[in-house]
Amino acid sequence: MSVNRAQRVDLDVVTDLIPPNSRVLDVGSGDGVLLELLQETKQVDGRGLELSQRGVNECVARGLSVIQGDADTDLKFYADKGFDFVVLSQTLQATRNPKVVLDELLRIGNRAIVSFPNFGHWRVRFSLLIKGRMPVTKDLPYSWYDTPNIHFCTIRDFVNLCEELGATVEKATALDANGQKIGLSMPWWFWNFFGQQAVFLLKRA
Amino acid sequence: MRDRMGTDMVAQRAARTKDEVDHPSSPVLQFGSDMPLKLDAGTLLSPFQIAYQTYGTLNDARSNAILVCHALTGDQHVANTNPVTGKPGWWEVLIGPGKIIDTNRFFVICSNVVGGCLGSTGPASTNPATGRPYGLDLPIITIRDMVRAQAMLVDHFGIEKLFCVLGGSMGGMQVLEWAASYPERVFSALPIATGARHSSQNIAFHEVGRQAVMADPEWHGGKYLDFGKRPEKGLAVARMAAHITYLSEAALHRKFGRNLQDREALTFGFDADFQIESYLRHQGMTFVDRFDANSYLYLTRAMDYFDVAADHGGRLADAFAGTRTRFCLVSFTSDWLFPTEESRSIVHALNAAGASVSFVEIETDRGHDAFLLDEPELFAAINGFIASAARARGLGL
Numbered sequence: 001m002s003v004n005r006a007q008r009v010d011l012d013v014v015t016d017l018i019p020p021n022s023r024v025l026d027v028g029s030g031d032g033v034l035l036e037l038l039q040e041t042k043q044v045d046g047r048g049l050e051l052s053q054r055g056v057n058e059c060v061a062r063g064l065s066v067i068q069g070d071a072d073t074d075l076k077f078y079a080d081k082g083f084d085f086v087v088l089s090q091t092l093q094a095t096r097n098p099k100v101v102l103d104e105l106l107r108i109g110n111r112a113i114v115s116f117p118n119f120g121h122w123r124v125r126f127s128l129l130i131k132g133r134m135p136v137t138k139d140l141p142y143s144w145y146d147t148p149n150i151h152f153c154t155i156r157d158f159v160n161l162c163e164e165l166g167a168t169v170e171k172a173t174a175l176d177a178n179g180q181k182i183g184l185s186m187p188w189w190f191w192n193f194f195g196q197q198a199v200f201l202l203k204r205a
Numbered sequence: 206m207r208d209r210m211g212t213d214m215v216a217q218r219a220a221r222t223k224d225e226v227d228h229p230s231s232p233v234l235q236f237g238s239d240m241p242l243k244l245d246a247g248t249l250l251s252p253f254q255i256a257y258q259t260y261g262t263l264n265d266a267r268s269n270a271i272l273v274c275h276a277l278t279g280d281q282h283v284a285n286t287n288p289v290t291g292k293p294g295w296w297e298v299l300i301g302p303g304k305i306i307d308t309n310r311f312f313v314i315c316s317n318v319v320g321g322c323l324g325s326t327g328p329a330s331t332n333p334a335t336g337r338p339y340g341l342d343l344p345i346i347t348i349r350d351m352v353r354a355q356a357m358l359v360d361h362f363g364i365e366k367l368f369c370v371l372g373g374s375m376g377g378m379q380v381l382e383w384a385a386s387y388p389e390r391v392f393s394a395l396p397i398a399t400g401a402r403h404s405s406q407n408i409a410f411h412e413v414g415r416q417a418v419m420a421d422p423e424w425h426g427g428k429y430l431d432f433g434k435r436p437e438k439g440l441a442v443a444r445m446a447a448h449i450t451y452l453s454e455a456a457l458h459r460k461f462g463r464n465l466q467d468r469e470a471l472t473f474g475f476d477a478d479f480q481i482e483s484y485l486r487h488q489g490m491t492f493v494d495r496f497d498a499n500s501y502l503y504l505t506r507a508m509d510y511f512d513v514a515a516d517h518g519g520r521l522a523d524a525f526a527g528t529r530t531r532f533c534l535v536s537f538t539s540d541w542l543f544p545t546e547e548s549r550s551i552v553h554a555l556n557a558a559g560a561s562v563s564f565v566e567i568e569t570d571r572g573h574d575a576f577l578l579d580e581p582e583l584f585a586a587i588n589g590f591i592a593s594a595a596r597a598r599g600l601g602l
Contacts, residue, residue, distance in 0.1 A: 045561070047561065047562075053565075053566055053568065056563075056564070056565060056566075057565050057567070057582055057585065057586060059563075060533065060563045060564075060565050060585075060586045060589050060590060061585040061586055061588065061589035062589055063589045063590065063592050063593025063596070064563070064589075064593070065531070065561050065562060065563045066563055066564075067552050067556075067562055067563060067564035068564055068565070068566055069552075069564075074553070077552075077553040077556045077557055078556050078557070079556075079557055079558075079559050082559050
């Protein structure tokens with residue numbers, strides 16, 4: 001949605017988290033690249049919700065089950081625990097009310113998978129601290145005035161929100177600037193500093 | 206308009222329409238007294254008949270059948286030259302050999318709805334009890350009645366489960382009714398430019414049309430065929446009013462603007478000065494030659510009565526509870542007869558029911574009738590949906 005497709009290394013991480021034949025809802029499915037990947041590699045029963053009509057039409061033309069809708073307003077129409085996994089990939093920061101959206105994901109899915117760009121990454125901090133400019137990086141290519149990303153958070157912020165919502169972090173992965181996973185043994189502050197993107201597997205306790 | 210077309214031609218066409226009522230050029234399936242059609246009105250229709258067309262070949266597993274449901278003024282001639290008008294089938298852009306709905310792969314069925322006037326039992330059909338046309342003696346027909354009759358036709362072909370049911374407008378209503386009434390018989394459903402109920406505004410437009418028909422003295426309380434008459438003026442006005450609702454303000458402006466019809470200046474009279482007037486008059490006059498006025502009353506009433514949620518305790522999601530049918534809904538941005546919100550509410554209900562659903566809204570200024578036109582995005586959506594459903598059904602090529 002807000003990050004270039006070529007840089008979507010998080011997609012592989014998300015795919016690895018999902019067992020074959022799961023029921024998956026992809027919120028913010030874009031042009032359907034993740035759903036297609038999941039259908040091909042995991043034979044999932046996949047559905048999508050996408051804001052842009054162009055994205056939806058592309059998905060449906062590719063044979064994917066996708067509807068036009070807004071994560072902020074339309075998740076309430078889904079039944080409790082209707083899916084094994086609900087994926088929110090690079091979309092959380094673009095929602096108007098990330099807390100409500102995350103709460104809905106945990107209600108609809110047995111598990112939620114959330115990936116987002118980490119605003120605590122050192123490049124972001126560097127840009128603000130030294131240059132005094134809002135960061136524009138290859139992951140976050142927008143200027144402050146035209147960005148769809150209105151609710152940035154850091155990995156630490158996100159962990160706090162999960163606690164507030166009573167969600168258990170079953171697995172978390174941080175990816176560095178090269179798309180490499182950061183070692184599990186590293187402490188949170190290290191992830192928060194060097195992780196450019198994060199992928200969380202959550203479950204409501 | 207009438208003069209230009211020639212009275213002979215009109216008379217011929219009207220005669221052909223009349224022939225098509227009891228003895229259509231389509232194949233006909235007769236249901237005798239042992240197989241009555243149970244109507245929502247609480248009575249039985251018996252005997253009755255269904256006129257239909259088929260295209261392609263049913264495979265051995267009987268798993269490649271697609272049922273196409275026609276709209277209010279459509280008919281069973283979906284992909285062949287229409288015997289009354291001589292025009293191509295109403296969805297020939299979509300259906301045929303090598304087309305998006307490929308009749309080399311699929312067995313396509315389209316039947317005239319019960320209550321219609323092109324060969325299935327309707328108000329113009331001869332009532333076997335009297336030997337005269339039914340007229341208003343035919344009980345009120347509902348969308349569910351039409352679908353029940355179609356199910357009997359599908360039974361006749363020995364088809365347990367249809368691969369796909371699709372249609373637009375009133376055809377879309379039948380698709381929804383199929384999915385709600387016979388979920389286990391519908392593998393995939395494609396309702397286009399439709400709603401789960403007729404809105405107050407839509408009922409209002411239909412009422413205007415019906416009143417126009419009934420106000421025509423030639424209507425004779427619905428017994429016009431007994432007098433050898435037809436309420437042409439009333440039906441033409443009904444069609445003119447309805448036709449406006451099938452278009453959009455933008456499309457009308459684009460096509461006609463305030464252009465004058467074959468004249469340089471206003472005539473200061475009530476002649477058809479404007480192109481749009483002439484166009485509507487033409488639409489009205491050609492319609493009466495191919496459609497029965499009472500049939501128009503019955504079919505508009507069927508649409509008005511349609512309300513899937515009401516049939517399921519008031520909650521639309523309950524109509525589709527536990528469904529395994531794959532749905533794809535399509536709406537058009539400029540359709541003010543069945544606006545996108547109507548489709549969206551069905552999508553939400555299907556979501557709540559946990560159904561597999563796709564939903565495409567197509568940007569066009571061509572209004573409700575866009576579903577009948579060459580709309581590349583519509584075709585891309587149908588193509589993608591049918592192809593993926595075919596893979597899931599094991600019908601891949």
